[in-house]
């Protein structure tokens with residue numbers, strides 16, 4: 001079962017097009033959403049949350065249209081922009097938000113408020129970026145959503161809270177059928193908690209794969225310069241040359257290089273490596 005499905009979704013903006021997006025977010029797993037700046041991650045999430053209408057295509061949430069407002073009860077949305085409520089403090093915000101949710105858990109709210117060390121009566125406009133993110137997280141978690149959507153949740157957080165947040169998310173995953181979709185530039189966070197990765201670049205989904213497939217399929221290969229010619233070049237992505245040799249990304253079964261094991265170094269590629277080499281113009 002998928003928590004979310006995008007079917008042929010297209011959105012044109014001034015200098016940018018999200019082009020025929022098809023993606024799924026499987027229920028019960030953590031899916032990481034990665035891509036360089038300006039690739040379309042926030043635009044995709046805004047459309048998912050029905051904050052921005054697509055030009056064409058359709059989006060379903062738990063097999064129903066994402067325009068169905070009942071679905072919002074089941075979602076916790078975490079992001080760092082709370083500007084609508086800048087004049088509010090947490091106490092006032094709670095008086096507006098809590099009644100909207102059937103599953104509002106006041107005890108959990110109080111527990112997180114204490115854990116996150118947030119002031120109840122300070123205006124949100126005086127909050128730091130990290131405090132805003134924690135505040136967004138507080139409200140998202142307090143209604144016990146079964147699906148949490150996060151747009152760069154760890155970006156403004158100090159390393160200690162970031163790690164605590166990841167532990168918290170891992171704990172939430174132990175709950176039945178919890179689903180998390182999380183956009184981030186901190187790919188090492190995803191290497192710790194994600195089961196699936198969606199990679200978007202220039203408005204196109206480049207791949208959607210499980211972490212297991214990624215670990216098995218992507219390799220960094222290093223070798224001598226003279227090994228790169230018109231034929232071998234096509235095997236690799238983002239070839240990087242220097243005076244000592246080449247480094248490139250290889251996608252596939254690395255046993256094809258077994259006969260060259262004395263001349264090549266082959267390592268597993270990290271998510272950062274994959275992003276870097278797939279978006280590089282090579283060879284150079």
Ligand SMILES: Nc1ncnc2c1ncn2[C@@H]1O[C@H](COP(=O)(O)OP(=O)(O)OP(=O)(O)O)[C@@H](O)[C@H]1O
Nearest residue numbers: 013014015016035036037038039040041042043044
């Ligand atoms: N309101 C808008 N009007 C027109 N273009 C926009 C608007 N918001 C975003 N864009 C453009 O859409 C493209 C994708 O932006 P988006 O914020 O979705 O990318 P992103 O992957 O989330 O980037 P980042 O990692 O930098 O947050 C960019 O080229 C951006 O300039």
